[in-house]
Amino acid sequence: MSSKNPRRAAFEILLRIEKEKSFADILIDHELSKDMIKGADRGLLTELVYGVLRRQGTLDHIIGQFSTQRTxxxxxxVLLLLxxxxxxxxxxxxxxxxxAVNETVKLAKELAPRASGFINAILRNADRNRDNISYPDRAENPVGYLAVRYSHPAWLTKQWCDQLGVDGAEELAAAMSEPPPFTIxxxxxxxxxxxxxxxxxxxxINCSATRWSPDGVRLNQSGLISRLPSFRDGLFTVQDESSQLAPLFLSPEKGDRVLDACAAPGGKTTQIAQLMGDTGEIYACDVNHKKLRLIKETCDRLGITTVRTFTMDANAPSPAIKDVTFQRILVxxxxxxxxxxxxxxxxxxxxSPDDLLPQARTQVSILENLCKYLDKQGTLVYATCSTSVQENEYVVDTFxxxxxxxxxxxxxxxxxEFAPLFTxxxxxxxxxxRDGMDGFFAARLNKIK
Structure with a gap:
């Protein structure tokens, strides 16, 4: 089978993301599954796609310094090749x-031949003058500085500055531009x-124990994990450390009936089952019925038998649980x-920042719908993987x-024992x-009457 140029493959993936709003991980996995990219080139493809996406704002700023045409x-x-x-x-x-320059120009001659000279000039000029590239002044325009230096939308760096101050926001912006840890x-x-x-x-595999989660392990690599015998034997599943803490705060007990709403792909569902010793009943639902297959596959691989899956829009009552109540609900x-x-x-x-309020309203609506399924003295944990106050504290307070x-x-x-992680x-x-894991939020609500 012939091999494929990893740079060309990266270009094609980035093009699809721009045009179709596709997900990078799915496109990369699909490309690598064809087995037309070999050896170190597989890592190069992944690095190029994620690297360009992580640093896109900075790259566009550099382009703007040397291009006579607005980015x-x-x-x-042309923009993707640059x-x-x-x-x-x-x-x-x-x-x-x-x-880097030669391979990009070579690719440009195939994909955008009329612009190959322009692309060559921009790349060489940027390299020669890299020390003269200007950036927004940190003292006068901290939001713009963080946005350009660390490649994030300015509205988001402003939000971080408001939450953490400029110094804390810069530490966060730097961390958010780097590859994340790989945790199981x-x-x-x-x-x-x-x-x-x-x-x-x-x-x-080199590995180390996570600091906070008692069951977490951090690996020094992420490739081909599914091919490990220990994975096939169901000894672990992939899940970030922050995500592993939410089920702990739910505190499920053996024999409980638990609802895991918006459950796919099933990391927290299976963790709840583990905490309960695979006893009791766990109802795992998701609005996308295709994603329920992921939960079932993970349960089968891990040997978990107490999970039942069903399709449910968490915004609306479901006939599947019309007469059912739960001691614990994870949202x-x-x-x-x-x-x-x-x-x-x-x-x-x-x-965009305009997305947050509609999202928050949906989150409140979900809580409004699900709270009636909770027993008196029951526990509901509301969680998100967002840093936004609007999607977190605002939602809890509104509810x-x-x-x-x-x-x-x-x-x-x-x-x-988790005190430093709490507000x-x-x-x-x-x-x-600060914590070496994803940005996550969780609030524990108790139904007192």
């Missing part, structure tokens, strides 16, 4: 600048963390995903104003730059 007026093919070339020149140390969760129904780490070491609400943009960097360029039968519990009192109001909020 937003460039043909899409981003690919400049990313290799400025951010990829293992690729010589000469090779041990299947405690079959093994222990110590035994799994020993097994992974035997399989040639991992659909959100902007601002806390995981280093994993899904394409998302930060397609979002509590309309539902005096609920109170927000102080997680600092209930889980003192002054007793909510869970993790920050990538």
């Amino acid at each position: 937003d007026k460039l043909e899409l093919y 981003r690919l070339g400049l990313y290799q020149c400025f951010f990829l140390d293992r690729v010589p600048v000469s090779a 969760r041990v299947n405690t129904l079959r093994t222990s963390r110590e035994a799994l780490m020993a097994r992974l070491t035997e399989e040639g 991992d609400a659909p959100c902007s995903g601002l806390g995981v943009i280093r994993r899904n960097p394409e998302g930060k360029w397609s979002k 509590l104003r309309e539902h005096p039968e609920f109170v927000a519990e102080d997680l600092r009192t209930l889980f003192p 002054e109001r007793g909510f869970f909020r993790s920050w990538p730059h």
Whole structure:
């Protein structure tokens, strides 16, 4: 079988993301599954796609310094080729600048021949004058500085500055531009963390225990994990450390009946089952019936039997649970995903601040619908992977104003071992730059009457 140029493949993926708003991880997995990209080129493809998406704002700023034509007026093919070339020149140390320029120009002659000379000139001029590139002044325009230097939308860096101050926002912006850690969760129904780490070491994987999650393991690599014998044996599943904490705050007990709303792809569902010793009943629902297959596959691989899946729009009553109530409900609400943009960097360029209020209204609506399925004295955990106050504290406060039968519990009192991760109001909020995991939020609500 013939091989494929990883740079051309990266270009094609970036083009589809721009045109179709597709997801980078799905497109990369699909391309690699064809097995037409071999060896180190597989890693190069992944690096180019994610790298360009993470650094897109900075790359466009550099283009604007040397192009006589405004960046937003460039043909899409030309813009993508320039981003690919400049990313290799400025951010990829293992690729010589000469090779980055030559390979990009070669690709341009195939894809945009009339612009190949223009692309060549921009790349070489940017390389020669890299020390003269100007950036917004940090003191006078901190929002613009962080946006350009660390490649994030300015509306988002402003939000971070308001939440964390300029210094904290810069630490967060820097962390959000880097690849995220790769974390798994041990299947405690079959093994222990110590035994799994020993097994992974035997399989040639360097790993270390996570700081906060008692069942988390951080790996030094993410490729081909599904081919490991320990994965096939159901000894672990992939799940970020921040995501592993929300089920702990739910505190499910053996024999409970639990609803996991918006459950796909099933990481928290299976963790709840583990915490319950695979006893009781777990109802896992999602609005997308195709995603339910992912939950079932994970349960089968991990040997979990107490989960039943069904399609449900969490916004509306469901006949599947019309006469059912639950001791525990986990609402991992659909959100902007601002806390995981280093994993899904394409998302930060397609979002706007205008998206947040409609999203928050949907989240409140979900809580309004699901709260009636909770038993008296039952526990509901509301969680998102967003850094936005509007999708988190605002949603909780809005819900509590309309539902005096609920109170927000102080997680600092209930889980003192996690105290540094909680806000002054007793909510869970993790920050990538501070805690080494995704940006996550969780509030624990109790139905008192």
